[in-house]
Amino acid sequence: MIPEQLPDKGAFLGPVHTTDTFEIHPDCRHFVGGRPCRYWQPCHGCPHHDPVDHRVLILMLGLLGDMLIASPLPKRIRAEKPAAYITWLADEACAPILRMNPYVDEVLVHNWESAAQLPSRRFDAVYSFERTPSAAALVDRINAGHKAGLAFGGPHHALYPMGEAAMQFFRQNTWNDYRTITNSQTWTELYFAVADYTYAGEPYVLDVPEPARRRVASLLGNRSGPRVCLNLGGSLPTKLWPVRHWAELADALLDQGAQLAVLGGPSDRDACEALVRHLRMRGADESRVAYTPLSLEEAAALPGLIDVMVTGDSFGFHLALAHEKPTVLLLGPSNGAEVIPKHLANVTALRSALPCSPCAHQVACGGVGGCMDTIDPAAVLKATLDHLTAI
Template sequence: MLKEYRNILVINLMHLGDLMLVTPVLRTLRANYPQARITLLADKKLRDLVEYNPHLDECLLLDKKGEDNHPLAFCKFIMKVRARHYDLVINLHRNERASALAAFSGGGQIVGYAKPGFSLLFDGVMANEHFIKHQVEAHFDVLRKFLGVEKIDDAGLEMTIPEAAQHKADRLWQETFTQEAKVVAFNIGASWLTKRWIKEYFAQCADRLIKRGYHVAFFGGPMDIDLVESCIDDMKERESDHLKVFTGKVSLGVLAGLLRRCCLFLTTDSGPMHVGVAMNVPIVTMFGSSPVTGFYPYDGKDVLVKTPEACHPCRIHECPKEGAEHMACMKNIPVETVMEYVDELLEKFGGAPAYKLPLHPGDYKCRVIDLGNGIAPS
């Protein structure tokens, strides 16, 4: 018999991808506590991802880089949290700011991941096991261990696009592409340099697709603009009218609205990759420094190409190797291999837009192509 909770706070203050990986927990909490008020505390800049999530009653937003980014403001924010008298607080990322907010939240029960020190004020602390299981499954373990939850309602990653953002995406698509256009999305940036496949390789893929009649659309945030421009400079088809650039020009909501119309997403391990999963677009991704087990695209139709390098997964943000060995993890994922799986998925799904593809509930383990041993583990 589950203990009754009436006022639940879930905390995740990390990046785009981390927040997307929390969404299955929100659905499961709603399934187990249908009468509870469920609030998500997240970074204000990511509000488009979660503000209209149907399993939430409220989003509490912290302006991490703005008005809440100094000690006095942060203390005031903690007091705002305490005033809401949550009887359950679940922290789903082990960073200092989230750990502090959970620890001093005044929650009746506080569980989840925590930094040492702050963990002393938690009722239950979980080690994050994303090296041996997917992050989504690790989050479910928090609910199982500390709340006794047995009913896991997993519909994969979810995002409800704000209506205004969807209208803007639809209008932008109609202004940019013909009705019959088959569009392959590219995301070449990532928060770590070691998560980025080689930009010249992306350029070669884009050239091949354009020559075959596909349209290529580059996405990414403002921080990716220079990288995308440099990649396009390496393209032979850079003057083609089948090449479009949305990098730094659209909100997260509009990004999602555009991705759902694409027929494939070629991407790094990044936040947009997880948005693509939620939009049901077939994905081909390349993993160098990231642990595959914890962060693979959570969708059975997707393909992940894993580096053959023995240093995987280093989880180092910048490659310490020099010369020819610098970024060897990504250099040794060949264009020919990646394009083999791009072609396979394009053929399998017929170039249909993602929103027309069927869902497959429960099938969330992507195919991993392990170049280190030449086999594709199940």
């Protein structure tokens, strides 16, 4: 029961209200239901009231790099439909990168609770970029006026495209030639097309928390000289450059006076530590080679504090793009046309010499790899120094 007279201004952090002025705005962007919103104000007369009239759900559970690739899309949706409310369904491990996108109103963590909750929601549009059957199968159970992208099920018990705009996106995931021969669109262009927009070269959206940036700045110190980030990470073994090549490159960069920052995800920790041990043994201390396992927020901050990134096709590459840093990109199975934005001129791509590259990960080698091995450390050094000279 609402009391006859609500608490005074000091206790309620707002004007005095009675039952006559007590009201709720469930259409507000900030409304959470069952508890006060982040502004901690009563709805009546609230200056932050922001009515929503279009609700969008984006499905992409994992793939951190793809979340950055698609990061300009929520901003475009909000530009076209200012009253849109954008929910993104994602795995808990990937949720922090989406919370760094101010145009995503709600990051819904994929678990049993959200799976039970989704059928009770109503969306105006659902854009499904999820390629795993278990996640794509959620689409059929979601109540929405418009659905586009990939779903799972139907008479063939398989992934299928929803809408003509999703056909090329669907083909990308079916066979090699669609990705390596016929396709000239980046993933960003494909994601925009699924949502019925034309990509106009908008930059990635990444709003790094200031505490994370300060922690990484402290790790790097204030040593003068060029900073180069060596990102050893990769989502597939076939996309990894050998540690011996990283060591050869790192030795040469140290000889050129560079400070190195070593980056990799949890699965790359052994390779990162092996490289750092090698560099420590040649006398490079923490002031010359910076490395420690980083949180996702800290990893997102690191490329903003260096001069050049050297990386394979991975999350680290897209972090460099988000910070608009000059980048040397090492390509083995990956098709550069998919991942390098057409409007950027500060990415130098070096490709494997093997004729089967790119293979879009449908590998003739049976997953053994070897194409990345053929990228010459001397060529990578030259490309890195060229970028440093141009700064």
